[in-house]
Amino acid sequence: MGYGPQQVRSRADIRARGGLLTAAFSRLFQAVLTALAASVIVWSLLPLAPGDVATRVLLARGVNDPTAAEIAAAHDALGLNNPLPVQFFQWLGHVLQGDFGQSFTSQASVTQEILERLPATLMLLGLALVFSVVFSVILALLAAAYQDRWPDQLIRAYTQIGAAFPTFVFALLALTFVVVGFQMGQVLSDVTWRAALIPAFIIGLDRAASWTQLLRAGLLQAMNSGYAEVARTRGASERRILLRYALPNAILPFLTAIGVSVGALIGGAPLIEAIFTWPGLGAYLLEALSARNYPVIQAYVLIAALSYVTAAFLVDLAALLLDPRLREVGK
C-alpha cells in the first residue's frame, strides 16, 4: 500500500523549474507544508476527543474532585476560551519549543518521557531497516542473475511466503520456535545493540520479502530493455549489465518504496515493540491509548508524521542526486 505525497517529479516538471537546487527547494517547501498540515491534524485530536480537557488536566495534576470554579479557572489558564486558531498556534508554539505538555497519567513532562524512549525505537527500527535493505538488494540481485534457475525459484518462494505473513505473525513464530526454542538471546530485552539484533533481523527478513519482489521485477525489466540489449551486442558481460546498467535504473522505484515503507515501519512500531517487549515509543503509545493520555498520543503521532515526511524528503533528494534525468535543465 502506498501513502503520502507524490514522490518523484516528472522530468518535464523538473525542467520547467530548472536544476537540482530549485527541485530540492521546491520539495523542501512541500515537506514543510505537509508537516504543517500534519500538525493541524495532531492538534485537532484534543478538541475532537470526548470529555472536557480542563477536567482531564486537573485530574492529571491530582485534583480528584474539581469544583466548577476550578474547572473554569483551568479553562482560562489553558487558554481553552480562546478561538480555536489561537489555541492551535499556542499549541504549535509550545511544540516548536519541544514542549508537548504534561502526561495525564504520570504528570511528568511528555517530552522528557519521549526522549527516554526514542533511542530504543530508533535503534530497533533503524537496524531493521538496514537489514531489510541489505537482504532485499542481495536477494534481488541473486534472483535476477539466476532467473528461472533454482536460486531464483527459491527466492521467489521466500518472497511469496514472506509477503503472506503479517510482520507480527512472522515475529511471533520466529520468536517462539527459533529464539526461545533454541535459547538464543534474551526475550525480555534491555536496550542494547546486541539485544536489538535478533528482533531487527526478524523484522528485516519479513519486510525484505516484498521489497525483493519489487527490486527483482525492476531488475528483470531493465535487463530486457533496449539499452541492456545494446550493451549485450557490444559484448558487455551479463554481470556488468546487471550491476552497471540494470541496478542503477531499478534502484529508484525501490528507493521510493523504502521511503513510503518508513511510514509503515513507524506505524507498525507499537505491534513490534509489544511482541519483543521492547521499551520504546510504540510501547509508550499503547499505554497512552488505553489510558486516553492525549498529550502522549499527540506527541507520538506528530513524531511519526515528521519522521515520515523527513524520510520521503530524503528519498526524493537521493533520487535527484542519483538520477541526472530528474534535474536536467533546458534542451
Add this chain to the structure above:
Amino acid sequence: MSFSFDLTRPPSISQRMSRHLLGQLWRHKSGRVGLILGLFLFVFAMIGFVWTPHDPNVPHYISALKAPSFAHPFGTDATGRDMLSRSLDGAHRSLGAALLVLSAVFLIGLLIGTAAGVIGGVVDMLLMRVVDIAMTLPGLVLAFAVLGILGPGFVNLLIALIIADWAWYARLARSLALGARSKPHVTAAKLAGISQWRIVLGHIFPGVALQLGVVASLALGGMIGAISGFSFLGLGVQPPHAEWGALLADSRLYFALAPWLLIVPAGFIFLSVLSANLVGNALRDVAGQETIA
C-alpha cells in the same frame, strides 16, 4: 489494445470483463490456487457464522491446554475453550472486517475521486486538498490517532481504518478518471453525441471501478494483517469474542507449552493473506493488460 467502435452498442468494460474475469482468473495458475484457497476460507467463515462444534466463548477449565485430538482437532486454549470453534467463530470477524473496510474505502474513494476528476474546477480543488491533508500521516499512524480519540473496540477499529485509507483510493480514482476522459472509447462516445451523464456513468465509471477494484484486491492481504494486528494489541475485537489476531494475544504466554495455540491462528492468517495475494496478483495480470496499460 484494440477498441471496437460499434456505436449502437458501445463497449462496456465492466460487461466484457465480468464475463471473462472469473474464467481468466481460473486459467491463471496461481490465481486458481488463490481462488480455491479463498473459497475454502469463505465456506469456513460462513460455517463459523452459523455453527461451531462447541461454544467458542465458554471456558471449560477441566480440558485446558489439551493437544489436538479427535474431540478437539485444533486443541484447546488455557481456559479449555475449543480452538476449532474459536477459529470458526473468529473467521467471519477477521475476513469480514477486512472485506468491509476495503469495500467502504473503495466506494468512498471511487465516488469522491470520480466526482473530483469529472467535475473538475473548484470542487476538484477542494476535494483534493482534503485528500492531501488526510494523506499527510502514514495510514497506520492515522489509525492509531483515530483510535486514540474513539477508544478501542471493533467498530471503532473499522472506522479508524476507513478514515486512514479512503484518501489514497480517492486520489487514485481521480487520476484514473482523468486518464479515462482521453481514452478512445470516450472520445468516440463524445463524437457520437452521447450525453455527458451517460458518458460518465457508462464509459468512465465502470473502467475506473475495475482498475480501482484491482488495486483494492491487492490491498486485501495487508488489511487482514492490519485488523488481526490491531486486535492482537487489544484495540480491535474485545474479549471474549474470537478473532484470529485476538486468539494469538489470548494465548501468548502458552506458546512454548502448547504450540497449536500459535500455529492454528497464525496458519489461518497466513492462508488468508496468501489467498488474497495470489488472487490480487492474478487479477492484476489478467485485468492489467486490458485496462491499466
